[in-house]
Amino acid sequence: MSLSKQLAEYVVSLKYDDIPEDVVEFTKLCILDYFSSAIAGKDMPPIQKIEEMVEVLGGNEQASLINGGKSSVANAALLNGASSHIVEQDDIHKSSIIHAATVVIPAALAVAEWKKLDGKDLITAVVAGYEVCFRIGEAVSPSHYYYWHNTATCGTFGSAAAVAKLLGLSVEQTVHALGSAGTQAAGLWEFIEDGAMSKQLHPGKAAMNGVIASMLAEKDFTGASKIMEGRRGFFEAMSDDYDAAKITEGLGHEFKIMENSFKIHASCRHTHHAMDLVSDLAKQQDLDPDAVDKVEVGTYQVAINITDDEDPQTIYQGKFSLQYCTALALVKQSGSLDTFTEENLWDGTVRELMQKVEVYVDDEVDAAYPEKWGANVKVHLTNGETVELSTEYPKGDPENNVSPDELYEKFMVLSKGIDESRAEEVAENIMTLEDISDLSMLFPHNMAVK
Amino acid sequence: MSLSKQLAEYVVSLKYDDIPEDVVEFTKLCILDYFSSAIAGKDMPPIQKIEEMVEVLGGNEQASLINGGKSSVANAALLNGASSHIVEQDDIHKSSIIHAATVVIPAALAVAEWKKLDGKDLITAVVAGYEVCFRIGEAVSPSHYYYWHNTATCGTFGSAAAVAKLLGLSVEQTVHALGSAGTQAAGLWEFIEDGAMSKQLHPGKAAMNGVIASMLAEKDFTGASKIMEGRRGFFEAMSDDYDAAKITEGLGHEFKIMENSFKIHASCRHTHHAMDLVSDLAKQQDLDPDAVDKVEVGTYQVAINITDDEDPQTIYQGKFSLQYCTALALVKQSGSLDTFTEENLWDGTVRELMQKVEVYVDDEVDAAYPEKWGANVKVHLTNGETVELSTEYPKGDPENNVSPDELYEKFMVLSKGIDESRAEEVAENIMTLEDISDLSMLFPHNMAVK
Numbered sequence: 001m002s003l004s005k006q007l008a009e010y011v012v013s014l015k016y017d018d019i020p021e022d023v024v025e026f027t028k029l030c031i032l033d034y035f036s037s038a039i040a041g042k043d044m045p046p047i048q049k050i051e052e053m054v055e056v057l058g059g060n061e062q063a064s065l066i067n068g069g070k071s072s073v074a075n076a077a078l079l080n081g082a083s084s085h086i087v088e089q090d091d092i093h094k095s096s097i098i099h100a101a102t103v104v105i106p107a108a109l110a111v112a113e114w115k116k117l118d119g120k121d122l123i124t125a126v127v128a129g130y131e132v133c134f135r136i137g138e139a140v141s142p143s144h145y146y147y148w149h150n151t152a153t154c155g156t157f158g159s160a161a162a163v164a165k166l167l168g169l170s171v172e173q174t175v176h177a178l179g180s181a182g183t184q185a186a187g188l189w190e191f192i193e194d195g196a197m198s199k200q201l202h203p204g205k206a207a208m209n210g211v212i213a214s215m216l217a218e219k220d221f222t223g224a225s226k227i228m229e230g231r232r233g234f235f236e237a238m239s240d241d242y243d244a245a246k247i248t249e250g251l252g253h254e255f256k257i258m259e260n261s262f263k264i265h266a267s268c269r270h271t272h273h274a275m276d277l278v279s280d281l282a283k284q285q286d287l288d289p290d291a292v293d294k295v296e297v298g299t300y301q302v303a304i305n306i307t308d309d310e311d312p313q314t315i316y317q318g319k320f321s322l323q324y325c326t327a328l329a330l331v332k333q334s335g336s337l338d339t340f341t342e343e344n345l346w347d348g349t350v351r352e353l354m355q356k357v358e359v360y361v362d363d364e365v366d367a368a369y370p371e372k373w374g375a376n377v378k379v380h381l382t383n384g385e386t387v388e389l390s391t392e393y394p395k396g397d398p399e400n401n402v403s404p405d406e407l408y409e410k411f412m413v414l415s416k417g418i419d420e421s422r423a424e425e426v427a428e429n430i431m432t433l434e435d436i437s438d439l440s441m442l443f444p445h446n447m448a449v450k
Numbered sequence: 451m452s453l454s455k456q457l458a459e460y461v462v463s464l465k466y467d468d469i470p471e472d473v474v475e476f477t478k479l480c481i482l483d484y485f486s487s488a489i490a491g492k493d494m495p496p497i498q499k500i501e502e503m504v505e506v507l508g509g510n511e512q513a514s515l516i517n518g519g520k521s522s523v524a525n526a527a528l529l530n531g532a533s534s535h536i537v538e539q540d541d542i543h544k545s546s547i548i549h550a551a552t553v554v555i556p557a558a559l560a561v562a563e564w565k566k567l568d569g570k571d572l573i574t575a576v577v578a579g580y581e582v583c584f585r586i587g588e589a590v591s592p593s594h595y596y597y598w599h600n601t602a603t604c605g606t607f608g609s610a611a612a613v614a615k616l617l618g619l620s621v622e623q624t625v626h627a628l629g630s631a632g633t634q635a636a637g638l639w640e641f642i643e644d645g646a647m648s649k650q651l652h653p654g655k656a657a658m659n660g661v662i663a664s665m666l667a668e669k670d671f672t673g674a675s676k677i678m679e680g681r682r683g684f685f686e687a688m689s690d691d692y693d694a695a696k697i698t699e700g701l702g703h704e705f706k707i708m709e710n711s712f713k714i715h716a717s718c719r720h721t722h723h724a725m726d727l728v729s730d731l732a733k734q735q736d737l738d739p740d741a742v743d744k745v746e747v748g749t750y751q752v753a754i755n756i757t758d759d760e761d762p763q764t765i766y767q768g769k770f771s772l773q774y775c776t777a778l779a780l781v782k783q784s785g786s787l788d789t790f791t792e793e794n795l796w797d798g799t800v801r802e803l804m805q806k807v808e809v810y811v812d813d814e815v816d817a818a819y820p821e822k823w824g825a826n827v828k829v830h831l832t833n834g835e836t837v838e839l840s841t842e843y844p845k846g847d848p849e850n851n852v853s854p855d856e857l858y859e860k861f862m863v864l865s866k867g868i869d870e871s872r873a874e875e876v877a878e879n880i881m882t883l884e885d886i887s888d889l890s891m892l893f894p895h896n897m898a899v900k
């Protein structure tokens with residue numbers, strides 16, 4: 001049986017009543033965390049540009065846009081997907097290297113709202129979408145990740161799976177949806193060299209492409225039956241070391257969404273290990289940056305590939321500079337969204353300390369990746385002392401988890417741009433999602449100001 | 451200077467008045483030939499399914515749909531792109547292995563109509579779009595083509611370039627447009643194993659994605675500046691043997707659109723060499739299929755990869771079976787659209803002869819590919835005679851070209867499904883395109899029935 005068919009059977013057979021209560025609760029936190037980032041990002045320039053384009057193109061009013069108003073489900077998936085991937089605080093699944101929320105949730109939300117489905121349907125679709133894209137990401141990582149933005153490429157399958165579930169597609173139709181998803185999968189890392197806005201285009205387009213794939217499949221529009229394992233399929237074309245067994249091991253018996261990590265710092269996840277360590281150290285010891293002679297950060301190769309940048313020129317590039325993030329976290333004792341400002345980008349103390357941060361590949365840490373996204377940090381002080389610190393799990397990983405209260409707090413910080421009473425209502429509705437029948441009530445602009 | 455910037459400078463500087471008259475005339479034939487295939491395909495199931503989805507999604511009425519009515523430029527590019535790539539008679543550029551019409555022309559048409567531009571603008575944009583995608587296809591072929599559908603992947607750049615020209619983007623904006631195009635480039639050959647409808651989704655999405663790329667670039671939405679040659683860019687990720695020099699050699703001094711080939715037979719281009727040879731032979735000698743003992747077809751490796759199929763089950767699969775196409779052309783002495791019928795798919799004589807067709811890689815022919823798409827054919831007769839035939843250029847190649855009259859005849863055959871007077875008017879308007887100011891008048895449904 002093809003891999004697509006096995007995934008399709010899983011998607012079709014998944015029922016809300018079979019999802020354990022802790023998984024339901026965790027999925028609601030994933031949706032809350034999606035909105036944290038989507039609301040924080042909605043007024044930023046790349047998102048405004050996409051919003052303007054969506055408005056020019058137009059579309060039937062099917063689904064709420066994060067910036068207000070409604071448009072087609074394709075447009076809603078595009079805009080709401082892009083919006084959640086800009087402040088660099090959206091969730092991450094380590095072993096597949098996927099930010100699933102920013103692709104799966106906007107696609108599922110748009111279609112569920114359009115079809116007047118309820119909170120339980122949305123939760124079920126999100127669980128299915130995460131499961132599918134995490135498995136595909138695990139199968140092709142890490143080699144796929146060198147060129148490809150897994151969130152976009154593998155995310156397309158997750159979007160299609162979630163939408164297939166919501167549209168009630170048959171197994172055969174779901175296979176076609178996965179085929180059409182895989183053959184649209186795109187998103188090259190090259191943009192990172194320029195800090196270009198492709199970062200937001202990728203998840204938006206992945207969400208939109210998954211919606212298109214499943215809407216077409218509903219009409220029996222056919223796709224490749226072996227889009228993953230076929231000789232000219234996704235695995236062979238886009239990965240050097242794929243492991244097809246990851247698609248099916250334990251499928252139907254586990255809930256991979258529970259492996260999802262949440263981000264507390266507002267930068268690339270590959271910088272969090274060091275930020276956790278140095279901000280904790282700085283807080284505990286009330287460390288003066290001037291007392292630091294050198295900081296050595298040893299981590300895994302992929303982190304170096306993505307975040308070795310000695311001289312970021314924009315806030316955005318700063319979030320992808322391990323040197324800058326490490327210095328910032330040590331000086332400001334925090335990595336929250338409001339520390340990544342233009343002022344702090346050019347802060348003399350941070351800039352000076354940044355020159356003293358050396359990053360390198362630590363073979364032991366690298367060998368444990370991607371199961372563990374760790375770092376060894378040595379802080380050499382001017383008094384001759386050296387403090388050694390290490391972590392295997394940045395904060396927010398399942399092994400070092402954050403509480404619902406912390407995620408609620410994060411939501412309230414990230415949704416500062418909207419009316420507070422509306423933000424509170426959004427959070428309340430999400431945390432009681434299984435009782436919500438009108439899913440437009442997850443969008444702040446659809447609520448009255450109290 | 452980056453490759454994108456060099457292409458962008460070419461696109462921005464190209465002027466209608468600098469295009470020689472023979473190139474203008476040829477470009478109009480490309481547009482006529484686009485409409486041949488688009489009209490012939492418009493009512494077929496995959497296109498109807500996309501049309502239904504486009505209608506459900508909705509969009510502002512900016513550009514004509516090939517099936518009637520208007521929708522957004524993104525939707526028009528999607529539908530009108532898909533429609534022209536189903537009867538397997540759209541144009542092909544050998545050395546880039548791209549069917550450019552089905553991607554570049556619908557995108558350019560949609561945006562030109564929307565912006566109320568004229569025929570000269572459209573011609574200029576099409577010339578630019580062909581130039582860009584042909585060069586990119588040449589740079590990555592043939593290795594890229596094993597996994598990737600060049601028409602879709604490289605075509606996305608061509609769509610973006612044509613639209614960038616029409617929107618009057620700056621050099622910098624055009625670089626961003628190419629970046630956003632390349633990072634959306636997708637389309638795996640895996641669908642061919644199932645004869646799936648992805649074949650039509652690919653060019654439609656490529657056209658649409660190029661439109662999105664340039665619309666966003668107009669708003670200064672940024673993309674990778676070195677999307678082609680960057681270390682995590684299109685070349686490195688999606689090709690084993692790219693030649694970056696192809697992008698710039700002779701750029702601005704030649705018109706690659708003149709290298710375009712037209713298809714007379716309604717099947718995959720990789721079957722045409724043998725079809726030309728055996729149909730001519732059968733006509734000349736009034737050959738009885740029963741008199742044939744064996745047919746050996748020696749051709750290039752890529753033709754074998756794509757078209758070695760001993761037992762096609764659908765008309766569509768038949769168009770991708772070298773064995774079937776060779777037998778059909780010998781028996782019916784033609785390969786036109788009306789020979790690819792369900793009746794002929796199961797025709798006893800064709801099926802019997804097909805068993806006698808042996809296909810193999812001819813090393814000499816293979817070495818000349820992709821500059822020459824040739825074949826050596828040996829027809830062994832039951833009387834012991836053997837007829838040897840060979841060609842380097844299937845009919846419709848620049849080296850073995852068809853006349854404007856033949857392309858007009860093809861257009862009239864392929865547009866049989868619409869009112870004849872409308873078809874004639876479409877053709878007349880296209881052949882006087884430099885004088886046309888209302889581009890909606892290229893669409894049959896916008897004309898009165900005479």
